[in-house]
Amino acid sequence: xxxxxxxxxxxxxxxxxxxxxxxxxxxxxxxxxxxxxxxxxxxxxxxxxxxxxxxxxxxxxxxxxxxxxxxxxxxxxxxxxxxxxxxxxxxxxxxxxxxxxxxxxxxxxxxxxxxxxxxxxxxxxxxxxxxxxxxxxxxxxxxxxxxxxxxxxxxxxxxxxxxxxxxxxxxxxxxxxxxxxxxxxxxxxxxxxxxxxxxxxxxxxxxxxxxxxxxxxxxxxxxxxxxxxxxxxxxxxxxxxxxxxxxxxxxxxxxx
Numbered sequence: 001x002x003x004x005x006x007x008x009x010x011x012x013x014x015x016x017x018x019x020x021x022x023x024x025x026x027x028x029x030x031x032x033x034x035x036x037x038x039x040x041x042x043x044x045x046x047x048x049x050x051x052x053x054x055x056x057x058x059x060x061x062x063x064x065x066x067x068x069x070x071x072x073x074x075x076x077x078x079x080x081x082x083x084x085x086x087x088x089x090x091x092x093x094x095x096x097x098x099x100x101x102x103x104x105x106x107x108x109x110x111x112x113x114x115x116x117x118x119x120x121x122x123x124x125x126x127x128x129x130x131x132x133x134x135x136x137x138x139x140x141x142x143x144x145x146x147x148x149x150x151x152x153x154x155x156x157x158x159x160x161x162x163x164x165x166x167x168x169x170x171x172x173x174x175x176x177x178x179x180x181x182x183x184x185x186x187x188x189x190x191x192x193x194x195x196x197x198x199x200x201x202x203x204x205x206x207x208x209x210x211x212x213x214x215x216x217x218x219x220x221x222x223x224x225x226x227x228x229x230x231x232x233x234x235x236x237x238x239x240x241x242x243x244x245x246x247x248x249x250x251x252x253x254x255x256x
Contacts, residue, residue: 014071016193017147021067024158024186025060031161046106052099056157059088063154085137093130097123101235108241112168112175114248115241116223116232121176124219128212129156145204148190152208155186172248180216184209 062084069078100122103109109118132153139145163179171178187209191201222228229246236242 013147013193013197016190017151018067018071020151020186020190021064021154024154025064027158027165028060028161031164035164046102048098048102052095055088055091055095059092059157062088063150082137082140085133089130089133089137093126096126100126103241104232104236105239105241108236108244110163110168111244111251111254112172112248114173114176114223115236115244115246116228117176117220119232119235120223120228121180121216121219124215124222125156125159125180128215129153132156132208132211144202148202148204149208151190152187152205152212155183156212158186159183169250169254172250175248177220184213187212 062081065081066078066085069075069081100119104115104119108115109122132149136146136149136153139149159179159182162182163175166175166179166182168175168179187205191205194201194205223232232246233242
């Protein structure tokens, strides 16, 4: 989150956006923590995963610092910290792209996702996050647009957390679609809050969710097109990721 020009405008709805920020952060952290506690993942991973994790957790810290500084009225610090977002968002897109490619080539992605949807739709979601977050920065002087667009952008990042909390193997073959659409709940809550307070939904939500949902729909159509299959096969050709089925599957002997 970046700067808000008007202190009075920033105060409107601050408590709601602060709560939503911490709830989304909790979902993300909880998803990865539960996976670690249950032995589904470990710290014994290649360097690329650790770099990706540090960058994304750094963004989470920056996002929470920004909602706290604006909630406490520390506009000067909020503006200074906000400048980092212009550098951090492109860094996240680059790191996210790297780890999607590495995961696809190493394992083909989680077995409960099809490789093509994991690769193509994942990239689309990452780009949608970057576009919405940068748009939010561009309209930072208009707090109504800024904070809503940033909320939609952040909701995209909750997908991996939700995917680690939901029983994904039981949701095959729709696990990917369910994990992504579950993340829509946060902007929907924002829309409901707008409606209850103002009697209308702010246009930032309609535009933000239009980009978010539109990117998902288009990415799924592309993923299951000949181009999507060909692109995925090209990326994973000759790697361990190519040895698993393209479609989601249950490994032999798998139990919950």
